[in-house]
Amino acid sequence: MARVAFLGVGVMGYPMAGYLVKAGHDVVVYNRTTTKAEAWSKEYGGGFGVTPREAAIGADFVMSCVGNDDDLRSVCLGADGAFAGMSKGAVFVDHTTVSATVTAELYAAGKEIGVGFVDAPISGGQAGAENGVLSIMCGGDISDYEAAEPLMQAYGRIIKRLGDSGKGQLTKMVNQICIAGVLQGLSEALHFAEKAGLNGRDVVEVISGGAAGSWQMNNRHETMLDDHFDYGFAVDWMRKDLAICLDEADRNNASLPLTALVDQFYKDVQKLGGGRWDTSSLLKRLRALD
Template sequence: MKKVAFIGLGVMGYPMAGHLANAGYNVTVYNRTHEKAIAWQKEHQGNIALTPKEAANNCDVVFICVGNDDDVRAVTLGGNGALASMAKHAVLVDHTTASAELARELSKHCQQQHISFIDAPVSGGQAGAENGVLTIMCGGEQHIFDQVKPIMDAYARFSQLMGDVGSGQLAKMVNQICFTNVVQGLAEGFNFAQKAGLDTDKLIDTISKGAAGSWQMDNRGKTMCAGEFDFGFAVDWVRKDLAIAFAEAEKIGAELPNTKILDQYYKEVQEMGGNRWDTSSLITRFQK
């Protein structure tokens, strides 16, 4: 498998597609804003397409990383969608954080055309994409996962097949529930520390070595305390992801009381103008 397409060159997709090109794959990219595709081509010497259909033509694997369920449908279905030109036995891999329902819907479309499908949302943020160390949660068939994993290794440090189609998206929902609640704890704790007059740099260097330590503390603790919120994963996007988790929780009868409160806190951050701040900006809600 050497010829691949990458559809969606946002803060995650742009570097992910770049890692594929750097690994020696023949990469064709498509992005809704064509200028972004031109910039990517100048940097990585790959190919650009004017439609998802053109990008996917004759490719062994087509990767997608766009915004939401509707965006995925827009680039896969219809006359100009990727499925319109994908060959039999090719593989469609969706890295978008979307609903499990969409994953199952896409899988059915693929089955009708003898195309394989993997839902494969990622975790690790913009830095993880740029450094090629993402974690990927996948849903689909084992032999198809085994086929695409070596390609995804170009930008991932760990990939795991979680189960049938949709399982990757369900695992990503759990990831979002867990990490946002960790951010909430850090926001409350560091706001307390600042009001108590503690040196937060020394505090983080100390408590990160104990039971309070986490990836979020190591990577966002000091910038959170410094009021720096320009690290990729925006408040708008986390609320989109949580809405997906809430809809699924309603279906399966799972309670998410703390996460629902946290979602409303993020709504307050949006109302403060923080739509594009990263998720660590939650601390501003307590500093009002």
């Protein structure tokens, strides 16, 4: 059993922190909206802190799952930040999808005070968090990763260290680039099927077992065909992630023309009022063009 602080009990963090309790760990949570931390505490029996620092005091591990670079800085740094409450030798594990820049900054800040820092962004969406089957891609010192990996098994289906600090975030960028391209292709395919007078469900049944098949096809085609787009990761958050990808591509000179195009298509979805629709709503954009 370890003493764990979990910072950010939103859609993803709430069940993840719960799985740590179920695994036998002593968990204290923090959330910017304290009522969410109180609700989590009532459901799972763990404690909650009113600041990240308070939650982190005495913790062996501090996990975070917040919104963006600035949110991560705010829970780590400053007088009320987690780093101010962490003991030397403790490990901070960040599950937020953020830039490699802020990861490098916080890794260095942790080194200065003797705190380990593992970047460990997640994939699998709300369902993956609720079912404890997330994919977790990690970067950081191998000793810190090996210490934290058994805890992540509580909610991870696959957990892998990809290299030194920042490599987890870079791998998550690869993940988001893939998703953007696959969803645009799937949206165009389903739109084409509709225009051709085909039954979309029958089409998917035939093609999903072959080379055209994908997780997105298997798990999203029905809701897409039904024009329902409230099943998972929101467009607003995907645009945040794609901006990180495109910014990193400017630094490493990678060419991402499709990613840039799909990012603009998601901007169109936002203009339709779909910022909180899930990422499969690219089909909604195509229908709107009719």
